[in-house]
Amino acid sequence: MEKHHKQSSHDSDEKTTEFRPFSPAVTPHMRTFHLSWLNLFSCFFTTFSIPPLLPIIRDDLNLTAADIGTAGSASFAGSILSRLLMGPICDLVGPRKASGILSLITAPIILITSIASTPGEFIVVRFLVGFSLATFVANQYWMSSMFSGTVVGSANAFAAGWANTGAGVTQLLMPLIYSSILYFPHVSSSTAWRLSFIVPAVFQAITGILVLAFGHDNKHKKQNQNHPRTTPLDSVNPKESHESALKVVFRGLGDYRGWILGLLYGFSFGVEMTTDNIIAEYFYDRFGVNLQSAGTIAACFGMTNFFSRPMGGFVSDKMGKRYGVRGRLWSLWIVQTVAGLLCVLLGRVNSLWSSIIVMCCFSVFVQAASGLIFGVVPFVSKRSLGVISGMTGSGGTIGAVVTQMLLFSGDKLSKQTSISLMGLMMILCTLPVTLIYFPQSGGIFCGPSADHDDDDEEENYSLLE
Secondary structure (H helix, E strand, O other), rough: OOOOOOOOOOOOOOEEEEOOOOOOOOOOOHHHHHHHHHHHHHHHHHOOOOHHHHHHEEEEEHHHHHHHHHHHHHHHHHHHHHHHHHHHHHHHHHHHHHHHHHHHHHHOOHHHHHOOOHHHHHHHHHHHHHHOOOOOOHHHHHHHHHEEEHHHHHHHHHHHHHHHHHHHHHHHHHHHHHHHOOOOOOHHHHHHHHHHHHHHHHHHHHHHHHHHOOOOOOOOOOHHHOOHOOOOOOOOOHHHHHHHHHHHHHHHOHHHHHHHHHHHHHHHHHHHHHHHHHHHHHHHHHHHOHHHHHHHHHHHHHHHHHHHHHHHHHHHHHHHHOOHHHHHHHHHHHHHHHHHHHHHHHHHOHHHHHHHHHHHHHHHHHHHHOOOOOOOOOOOOOOOOOHHHHHHHHHHHHHHHHHHHHHHHOOOOHHHHHHHHHHHHHHHHHOOOEEEEEEEEEOOOOOOOOOOOOHHHHHOHHOOO
């Protein structure tokens, strides 16, 4: 059962038992929280800065529907490998260095968009830009290493939710930045959209520097025993360090719950990313709104992350305190299923305002489901937390690639039909949550095991104590 440690604001691993997202960034834990979400916010802003300008870019580069679909899939494919690698890298060097350095490496890539002149070059740029989204894994790993089990669901959800609003803010701001540049005399449309990408590139670079300069890694002694990443390299035999790292990786890869959570995340966050990719163009083409209006509508979808994903984490923690991990799993199943039903409905409604209302309701539930998933992730395996986080995070991008390629590449299906089919896929792919089982806490349909191994509990699931 989950217990609340009231006698101290920190547990034995120096993780804080208090989470106050609106408090000043005075303590190392809250400073890390604010730096982490702001850095990831910039990466989402950068990655999704292209879709709101697609109606302009496609005409300038003569992009076909197939080109746009392929580019959308490429933007997600770029982050699959990087997310898988990010988990073990966080285990080895820590989330601060991992996220800060990756942000600085990938920030200049968005500037390459300004020199793209062919569909092939555009697709390559979108592929490379997607690598920055691996900072999501570092973000969730960082929160799980700084906040105790009683509040980790809320910390994960607030950090990711506020960061994900970057995908909505960019839908709103990029058309405005483009229009502002176009306002200057002798600036063509082709020049204006290319210059627009200077803003996200500079923004991401600044946040990467801030993370490296002011971020904080939890390097408590007990964690050093459990996580090779915090052990000084000059005090460890390289062979032993390599073997220990491999053990951490294979322990995580061998846990079936990590794979199920990856699947669920593929059809919550993956669906959310696909929607971010197509929603502005969908409203622009289907309902004939202008570029700024389409961007504003699309921004509503992404910006609900400010409260919806944190709400998912909050619900996960509340249900966890009252019903244990079983409460977290039940909440996840119900919320993600409702999200799937709303996605089906979004493709069926035919009026502009009805579509906007359904889209907003859908965004709340699909984003809350993502928060609920990462309310479960920290309890799967303490020692392989980075690997489990990486598997789950990669599942999100794989799901985005699958839905983008199957449903939104080419013009065989209308976008409204594809959106409804995506909702059906969500409902079906959420069912495996019923198979997740924790020996000491149970699963959705069964209680805890009477003969679970206490040593294994301490080894892997001590967050549940």
